[in-house]
Amino acid sequence: MFFAVQFHFLLLKNIQIMKIIHTIKELRQWRQSVQSVAFVPTMGNLHAGHLALVQRAQSEAEHVVVSIFVNRLQFGQGEDFDRYPRTLEQDAAKLRDVGVAVLFAPDERELYPNVAQNYQVEPPHLQNELCGAFRPNHFRGVATVVCKLFNIVQADTACFGKKDYQQLAIIRGMVDDLNMPIKIVPVDTGRADDGLALSSRNQYLSATERAEAPRMFQQLQWLAEQVRGGNHDYVALEQAAAAELTAHGWQVDYVEIREAGSLNVARLGDKNLVVLAAARLGTTRLIDNLEFQAA
Amino acid sequence: MFFAVQFHFLLLKNIQIMKIIHTIKELRQWRQSVQSVAFVPTMGNLHAGHLALVQRAQSEAEHVVVSIFVNRLQFGQGEDFDRYPRTLEQDAAKLRDVGVAVLFAPDERELYPNVAQNYQVEPPHLQNELCGAFRPNHFRGVATVVCKLFNIVQADTACFGKKDYQQLAIIRGMVDDLNMPIKIVPVDTGRADDGLALSSRNQYLSATERAEAPRMFQQLQWLAEQVRGGNHDYVALEQAAAAELTAHGWQVDYVEIREAGSLNVARLGDKNLVVLAAARLGTTRLIDNLEFQAA
Known part of the structure; x- marks a missing residue:
């Protein structure tokens, strides 16, 4: 009797049909019917990096909700809001395959009814x-x-x-x-075999640009190695890494070493560091970062 | 048997001991042990107006939480943050008498640990x-x-x-x-017999000022009566009400007719109106308002 009930439960779990919900009202109704929920907010165009977030979310709660919403508020003028890839059908198929409970896909009017x-x-x-x-106003738009x-x-938990x-x-x-009232779980960056951080924007890259793209992460690794080796001239290291990218055709926005927890400018004595970079290859803006310990 | 259980339940409800909770952690723990909660945020120094909010909250949920926190963020320079009356013991007694479940009274460090x-x-x-x-930044401080x-x-509901x-x-x-995810319930203003809106700041008034204070509400009533009687020169009415207060020793910040829902400046054709006023008697700033329908 006990085993029969267990088996039945597992069976139900495996054949769980993913709901696609478009309205806040329906999402709230569903929410009341379940206990623990982990949440993965996305802008869609899902790749393996997103699926790693989902997998982590599944270890945190019984049900996982993934949202797909390309948020106009966080795009600046001249940015890629209009051409940002919208691939809801393929995204839904991927999420269904990995056993997501709910795909929440509101339209703009649902989230911004007053425009x-x-x-x-x-x-x-x-x-x-x-x-x-x-990117002026970008993070205000994200936070909002x-x-x-x-x-x-x-949700009880959200994965970023x-x-x-x-x-x-x-x-x-x-x-x-x-x-x-939510716990934030950070998840490591997914990377291609050559080290390039997975990103929806990678698909904008030409074949030549794609071949060049891993240099950013290589420079971050080089810089971290220098610091671990005892070089504490952070400004010179940032400039050297940026110059190397520039020499290979990148337009560099920044390469910066920061204290990992606060993101304050790194000072001698800070132990937990992160080096962050943003640069453009052609019209495509790529970002990456690497956490490391000072020597 | 049935009656016995009922009686026992009522008895338990009546002798419910109010918890006084000072930390967020303990509040969250308590919250998990109950179902529906209605919330009344206050700055303490409770009067009959607050207790009307509590009474309304009790009709909305099984348990009522009242918070008492004098919020520095919403006071400007030169305002009465330091002299704002703090009367936790008397407040707790009043809340206990009316059957509040939890008094949440965090200190500043609890709500603003980073200052x-x-x-x-x-x-x-x-x-x-x-x-x-x-009051620059006042409403940002309130909202935050x-x-x-x-x-x-x-909470499921909050009363204001x-x-x-x-x-x-x-x-x-x-x-x-x-x-x-919360329902906001508005509650009518409590008033003294002479019409003065109940406020913790009334106690700053001298006897002479207290005798003068009801004039504000009288002017609001006069103005609403004028509009209902067909006078639609809102600017002239606002000025007349302000002038009457000024003539009696008030320093008027504003008297304004607004659309009640949006608080946009009232225009001809708007049906649901509210007239709002703020003025000082001596150093004490009083506010009041009156909703009414245009003719």
Whole structure:
């Protein structure tokens, strides 16, 4: 009798049909019917990096909700909001295959019914540093939509990739500072065999650019190796890594060594460091980062 | 048997001991042990107006949480943060008498452990109008602390007085725009027999000022009566009401007729109106408002 019940339960779990939900109302109704939920917010066009987030989420809760929403608020003028790849059908198939409970795919009117988002989450000055210096209002848009999604999904846990390291820091800061009842789980960056960080924007790269792209991560590794080897001239190291990229046709936004927890500018004595970079190959902007320990 | 159980239940309810909780952690633990919660955020120094909020909250949920926190963020320089009356013991006694489940009374370090509140909720331009024009950053501070308290208490419902009409509008806007999972219940303003709106700040008034204070509400009633009688020269009416207060020794910040739902400036054709006023008697700033229908 006991085994029969167990077996039945497992069977039900395996044949769980993924729901695709488009409205906040329906999502809230579903939420009331389940206990623990882990959440993975995305902009779609899913790759192995996203699926690693889902896998991690599945280890955190009984049900996983993945959202797909290309958030206009976080794109600046002249950025790729319009051409950002929208591939809902293929994304849904991938999520169904890995056993996601709910794909939440609201349209713009559902999340921004007044067109303007009148109330926003305002992050501190970090929002204007690193990528924020090149993408005005980007992190305010990220924080605001994530706040909205957290309030809608009411998950116990949310998983974010370390690929977007500054985004992760801002989400963690927001959750902490606004006492949001959710646990944030960081997940390591997925990489191609040659080291290139997985990103939806990689598909914009020409074959030549794709061959060049792994140099960014190689430079981050080189820089971390230098610091671990005792070179503490952070400014010179940042400049050397940037110059190497520039020499190979990159337009570098920044290469910066920061304290990993706060993202403050790294100072001698800081142990936990991260080096972050952003640069363009042609019209495609790539970012990456690498955590490391000072010697 | 049935009656016995009923009786026992009622008895338990009546002798429910109010918990006084000072930490977020303990509040969250308690929250997990109960189902429905209604929430009344306050700055303490409780009067009959607050107790009406509590009573309304009790009709909304099984358990009522009242918070008492004098929120530094919403006080400007030169305002009465330091002299704001702190009367926790008397407040606790009042709340115990009316059967509140939890009094949540965190200290400043509990809500603002980093001293600075780095992530804030930024309301739209309404925050700089009406009272906001005279109290810079006030409504950002209100929205931010209410967001934090909502995330901590995780109530199903929260009750706010109409006395702070602009505050109510901003909380409702925030909840709506950020998709917060909570229902906001507005509660009518409690008044003394002579019409003066109940307020913790009334106790700052001298006997002479206290005798003068009801004139504000009388002017609001006069103005509403004029509009209902067909006078649609809103600007002249606002000026006349302000002049009457000024003539009796008030320093008037504003008297304004607004559309009740949006708090936009009232236009001909708007049906649901509210007239709001703020003025000082001596050093004490009083506010009041009155909803009414255009003729």
